[in-house]
Amino acid sequence: MTDKPLVNKRGQTEQEYLRTYDASQFERPSVTVDMLIFTVVDEQEENYRKLSPKSLQILLVKRGEHPFLGQWALPGGFVSPRESLEDAAKRELFTETNIQNIYLEQLYTWGDVGRDPRMRVISTSYMALVDSSTLSLQAGDDADEAEWFRIEDKWLKETKTATENGTVTEKWLELRLVNAKEELSATIKITKTIANRIVQEKREIVDAGNIAFDHAKLIQYALERLRGKIEYTDIAFALMPELFTLSELQQVYEVILGKELLAAAFRRKVADKVLETNQYRKHAGHRPSKYYRFNPEWMEQS
The missing domain is CATH 1.10.10.10 (Winged helix-like DNA-binding domain superfamily/Winged helix DNA-binding domain)
Structure with a gap:
């Protein structure tokens, strides 16, 4: 006995439903990928008896096109309809920085409505910790420059307010990205709400400085995750x-x-x-x- 195919309320099988499905009935956002590539490098040390001091650095590209022309951003770009997110991440990283054959770990998906002035854009971010001495940087595609920036972060202030069902904690953090040619700075506010034992966390950029899009927020979150991962991974x-x-x-x-x-x-x-x-x-x-x-x-x- 042959089982009858399932039909919906209009009497359609799945094949019939897909043949008549109208994809234009829903507005479709664009999808991008952003890569957070960290490294640790030796700094100059005048005292030869000491180990060279090290600094944590992140790779940024200077945008060669609008929007945010001339500002610094994470390597990244749009995903084509015929490639996976990971393939798009590897392609964009290579075309913008000449980096390839590194392990990229998916970090987080960012979907705030106004994060890109051009259109509705949802971005999946990827993170990697690499040995920069083995890489040969070369800016390409719509990136004018590709440079490493030393990362420094500092907590500015914190407030905690009791509510009827829990607490609201607000923290302000300064993110500084520095190299020999430029110094970038951004201020980020992190709001942690606890209500009825449900925890929610929100990040917002108070001052983006010269860092394009919402990438200051992505960098701060990735730095937080990197510090967590080093505690329990290799x-x-x-x-x-x-x-x-x-x-x-x-x-x-x-x-x-x-x-x-x-x-x-x-x-x-x-x-x-x-x-x-x-x-x-x-x-x-x-x-x-x-x-x-x-x-x-x-x-x-x-």
Whole structure:
């Protein structure tokens, strides 16, 4: 006995419904992708006895077309109807910066109505932590320049108000992006509402500075997520050479987290993620330090 196909209230099978479906009855927004590419680099250190200080940096492109002509933005662009989001992200990153063959992790989807002055645009953002010394930047497509910017963030103030069902906490944060040629600054407000044990969080840009679209908000959110991921994943090891000292690894953690860590506590924290070797780092002005390597089986041990 053959089962009859299901029909809707108008007596249509799925095939009949799809043949007569009118896609124009709904306004269709455009879809874009934005890439947040982070790296940690060595800064100049005059005292050769110390490890070179490091800084966390993000890749930006200078827009060569309206809107926001001449302002700095995340690499990104529109998704074509015949490609996946991930394929679009890889294509746009390559055409705008010449970067390819890196792992991109989907971060968040942004859908505020007024985020693009041209039209209704929904954007999916991707994040990566890379070793910039292995990359060759070259601006292309509608990007006039592609540059790394050092990231600095600072909490400005915080207020907390009790409500009938919970609390409303408002925080203001300054985001600064700096390189040898330019300094960008934006102010972001984060509102966290707790009502009847339901938590909601909203981000809004108070002052975008010279950062295009709502990308200051995307950068702040990605930085927050990156700091969370470094605590429970092996993402930091994407920046490390095959052999490294624990002091070098600790510096990478500190620059991403934006705070100093106690050496003993840090070593306990990463103990399962590293393997001790019999080799030592020997360098003028430094005491010999033992080399370690990443333990690819650390997840199985935890």
